[in-house]
Amino acid sequence: MGSEPNESGDRLLTKIIGQELRAVRESRELSRTDLVDLLPSGITDRTLLSYEHGARTLSVPRFIEICKGLGVAATEILEHALEKARDLRALSIKVDLKAIQRDVRGELEPVRRWVRNRLRDEPDTSVVLLPPVTIREMAAAFGLSHTALATYLVEFAPGDPR
Numbered sequence: 001m002g003s004e005p006n007e008s009g010d011r012l013l014t015k016i017i018g019q020e021l022r023a024v025r026e027s028r029e030l031s032r033t034d035l036v037d038l039l040p041s042g043i044t045d046r047t048l049l050s051y052e053h054g055a056r057t058l059s060v061p062r063f064i065e066i067c068k069g070l071g072v073a074a075t076e077i078l079e080h081a082l083e084k085a086r087d088l089r090a091l092s093i094k095v096d097l098k099a100i101q102r103d104v105r106g107e108l109e110p111v112r113r114w115v116r117n118r119l120r121d122e123p124d125t126s127v128v129l130l131p132p133v134t135i136r137e138m139a140a141a142f143g144l145s146h147t148a149l150a151t152y153l154v155e156f157a158p159g160d161p162r
Contacts, residue, residue, distance in 0.1 A: 012151040015054030016081040017063070019154075022052040024070045024077070038069040089146060092131045095156045108152060110142040127158055 025035055032045045032052075041062065050056035051066070058066070067074040100115045119126070130138075130153065139149040 010057075011054065012147055012154075013081060013085050014057050015151060015154065016084045017058065017077065018052040018054040020077045020081050020084075021066060021070070024072050025052075028070060030070075035066070035069055039065055041065055089150070090132055092129050093135065093150060093153045094127060094129045094158060095153050096127050096158045097156075098126045099156045099158075100153075103156075111138070111149070111152065114138065114142075 025032070032048045036043055036045055036048055043062070047056070048066075051058050051062075063077075064074045067077055097115045097119055101112055101119065103112065118128070135150055135153065136146050138144075139146045142149065144152075
């Protein structure tokens with residue numbers, strides 16, 4: 001299949017870094033408000049939310065500031081995130097089909113159509129484990145890169161992605 005566009009890889013890494021930061025924050029039992037109150041930059045809860053969901057890319061200084069607020073080394077977060085991004089092509093991804101079905105992004109309609117058909121055929125199975133070969137084949141069928149589809153699917157992993 002050719003190499004993946006860097007933009008998709010960047011989005012994936014941004015999303016994974018956000019997931020890592022959120023997981024650490026939650027493990028420390030801090031709310032978003034608690035964490036932003038610890039940060040000297042004065043970011044808002046919504047800004048932190050956008051970082052944690054990968055909707056907004058962190059600058060290096062902001063990333064380090066948030067890591068310090070969490071009491072974790074930035075290198076540790078980055079190492080975990082890079083490891084996950086590297087392994088994503090080889091990992092199975094568990095997804096909540098009903099959550100995907102509720103998503104409204106138009107460009108991913110083929111994925112939702114597959115989900116609707118899957119739920120119609122197996123209505124009691126709302127969480128499935130998709131092996132890498134299935135993700136590759138789905139990506140090819142839907143005209144997406146593996147990275148783009150995997151990035152999308154990771155959003156719908158039930159529970160903590162760690």
